[in-house]
Amino acid sequence: MGTADRSSRNLGKHVAQQVDALVSNSVDLASGRARLVDAAASRRSPRLPRILALAAALAVLSVVAFFTLRPKPMTFEIGASSAGGVGSWIAAPPDRDVSVQFSDGSRIGLEPGARARVVELDSRGAHLVLERGSVDANVVHRSSTRWLVSVGPYNVRVTGTRFHATWDPIKEQFTLQMIDGSVVVSGPGVKERPVSNGEALVVQGTDQPPRFLDRNAASSASMGSSEPPLAISALPLAPSASAAHEGMTDAGAPSAPAWNELAASGQHREAVEAAEREGYDSVLASAGEGDLMLLGDAARFSGRAARSIQAYQAVRRRFPGSERAAHAAFLMGKVNADLFRNPGMAARFFDTYLAEQPGGAFAREASGRLIEARRNSGDSAAARNAARRYLRLYPQGPHAALARTVLKEGDDDE
Amino acid sequence: MSPPTVNRSNRFAHARVRLVSSERPRHADDSALVEALKQGDPVALADWYDRFAPDVLRVLSRILGPDLDLADIHHDVFVRALSSIRTLNDPSALRPWLISVAVHTARTAILRRNRGRWLRFLSFGLVPDMPAPVATRESVEAVRDVYRVLRALPTDDRVVFALRFIDGMELQEIADACGVSLATAKRRVARARDRFWTRARRYPALAEWLDEEVRDGDS
Structure with a gap:
């Protein structure tokens, strides 16, 4: 008998006793029998075939109506004359803008280095995903206009407006400056918040609270002009370490060490080095939950993947079950995917996040990243499962096109 | 691999006694029971449930652990099994067949839980x-x-x-x-x-x- 077998059997016996004790008190088999008999009786209903026939007839009518009456979807062109396709990349070279012109008259300008995708088009609008960089959007207003711009974990719902948006996926920094009209923004820390003409939204990391600047603050931050885009560097700096993480450190913890201040002010590499000088292990053992996340982020932003994993792991080890512990799992997934290029491990962390926070702020992104990770790790069956799940939960989400592609690949393979 | 320890003596035994003692089973052998189930006999349905519900619950609970949705999953097993009882050609395999339905249902439940839909670990x-x-x-x-x-x-x-x-x-x-x-x-x-x-x-x-x-x- 193997020792691992013996350990497993002994533990299993213990678990069986405990589970039986719990379950015997929580499941009423007599009620279950009555429920089954009721269910069986309803299954024998003679009206079912008639209902099915009616449903089938309605379905056929709906399909016919859909194909004959539906309005034509919009089209778009990239640059001067190149027809755009749903799902394909639109990348602006480092030295010039690229303009995307839609058939309804709307225009999206990608600034140098920006990357985006049009993931959905219909007769009323488009769904654009900004992967990185800045866009200048001018959406034509009509009564039924329905445009969506996804920027990282944020959604900007548009009905007709001009705005400028910037997304840095590494630093998770998002800025939105309204030039004309209004939009509705939702995402981590923002629940369906309107942003109007002249206002701006600034996010200095998705685990930081978003800041809304009114007309005066936004225009002074953008140096007085309503036209030029608001640069992240022109915005007020992130709050000081103590303000940015107010309430995040444990009560009674020692005052913030230097690495904390460096990290909060955006000096990521210096922050990690300062923590190392202080003794990285002792920092991991003593820092509060919010500070550990800050350290993990600083290490991640400065490319110190192993150090970031250490910090996030410390959060999970020392604060199990917390929302930040789940967030740490999500970020470890990103580090594994983006820095370690280990999609298999990334998938496990995205899975962990989704198991712990199925409705969490990053659930949609984790679900999408899970498809990528599963696909990149060569596990096509799991990728298809992740894709199906994604489409059920987020049919309009930024990874919906990828999910459909993955499912189509599966069909082609079969 | 060494023979397993059978952890079958469990606390569901009292449930079995309570259920079967309330009414004597009218379909004592599996062939008659399966035939009656195929005919849609409600008495057979109750007999079938009484005989196997504790075993099914034991398998489910040990795979899934204590779970708030256990009663629903347990119900699903019998509904699924009932809907495919006509495919059971060998009545003597009734118990292992039902256990395999239970395992499959538990597996499906885990996959659904992994999608974050329903399971709330107790x-x-x-x-x-x-x-x-x-x-x-x-x-x-x-x-x-x-x-x-x-x-x-x-x-x-x-x-x-x-x-x-x-x-x-x-x-x-x-x-x-x-x-x-x-x-x-x-x-x-x-x-x-x-x-x-x-x-x-x-x-x-x-x-x-x-x-x-x-x-x-x-x-």
């Missing part, structure tokens, strides 16, 4: 009727950690580990229940066991269950 801290003799904090922690580790394993590994080591099934039974060959069942059990302990070592409440040789790396 908080052990909120369980009101935990019997006192076994409800020490350490023992509850060990059970909770076991299912934590199992949740992190691939679904097939989780299922076979629970069937083999928690339920104490024979390898051939596992093979039948999972619809795989004996060789595949053996491979899966060994793989699941190794993966389980690789993760379980990190949990203090589980590490103490490891034999010394395993702790030293002989897993």
